[in-house]
Amino acid sequence: MTTENLDQQITNNVPEFFFIWDIESQKIIHLTQGLNEYARRELIEEPDYARMVDFVHPEYRDKFEEILRSFSVHDTYQDHDLRVNEEKYRAKWLNIKTFPAEDDHGRVVRVVAHISDITKRKEELSALEDLNEKNESVIRILAHDLKSPINNMFMLAHLAERQLKDGDKAQVHNMIQLIRSSAQGMGKLVESMLELMELTDSRLSAEMHQVNFASLIKNAVEDLAPQFEEHRIRLIEQYPEKTIFARLDAQKFQHVVSNLLSNALKFTPESGEVTIAIREEEEQVLFEVGDTGIGISEDKRSEIFKEFSSARRKGLRGENSSGLGLSIVKKIVSLHQGTITMKSSPGIGTTFLVALPHHQQTSSAD
Secondary structure, eight states, X not given: OOHHHHHHHHHHHOOEXXXXXXXXXXXXXXXOHHHHHHTTTTTSSOOBHHHHHHTBOGGGHHHHHHHHHHTTTOOSOEEEEEEBOTTTOSOSEEEEEEEEEEOTXXXXXXXXXXXXXXXXXXXHXXXXXXXXXXXXXXXXXHHHHHHHHHHHHHHHHHHHHHHHHHTOHHHHHHHHHHHHHHHHHHHHHHHHHHHHHHHHOTXXXXXXXXXXXXXXXXXXXXXXXXXXXXXXXXXXXXXXXSEEEEEEOHHHHHHHHHHHHHHHHHTOOTTOEEEEEEEEETTEEEEEEEEOSOOOOHHHHTTTTSTTOTTOOOOTTOOOOOSOHHHHHHHHXXXXXXXXXXXXXXXXXXXXXXXXXXXXXXXXXX
């Protein structure tokens, strides 16, 4: 292997470089080969003051010029993070550490600068900051949403205690039921919050396996079938004759199916219909849930997939909504490189369509 190839290996795998800046001439008088490669070979010709500044992002040029000017008056070591001009450089962020070089009279005449690519570190830090901000927001909203039901539970417990002393067991039983219902609602809210926080974590990955898509859908339908029957809502299931396999995280995607079916159940009146359908189309597997429910008004449709959506409302039978369900659904679908769309007409119904990439085999049904 030639020396040039070895240098290229170092450049590609160890993004750390040096240059020497001459204060009097305001030019680079030496730079390592790797830095020139990283700078898209634009530093070959006269890398002077103006050319150096041009490599820095406009928002950071004043700071960079201040650093260069300081070399002539300070002999201290410096350490700075700089955003760079991506058109000129292969990185987005650089760290620059400077080491002043003095002449025989103790004057700083040159500066040795160590450059390292910190783009990945900055992006990871930014992702963590975004996650932390998101989690703080979730916790604030959780505290706000839990405050009222907790106060109600304390009040109901106090009233139940008084009724117990009066011997009114029927009233005590009713209050216990209300406390239980409130506790269940809080439990679901906390569960949704935790799931949202997990899905917001950029480090999350799905455990993908080949899954019989129709079987997964049927399992979710079977779990909710008694509720559909109780509310006299007709379930229409449309599955293809051949078995469709999809590459999914079955546990996470089960949540998508259950949530869409639960929403259809909540907002469809008695004697209504909910249709579940699976089909293949070009390179996609499509899963559709449509209902003949109350629909969603036009002004709320753009909000429907947002966290703590203003479109949230109680179901037709008083079911509470956290405003998180569909935002979680969308995140899970995105985790599978899929899309989810919705069309709705007030008084006619709503249809959700999930499209997943289909790069898997199909086989004949048994």
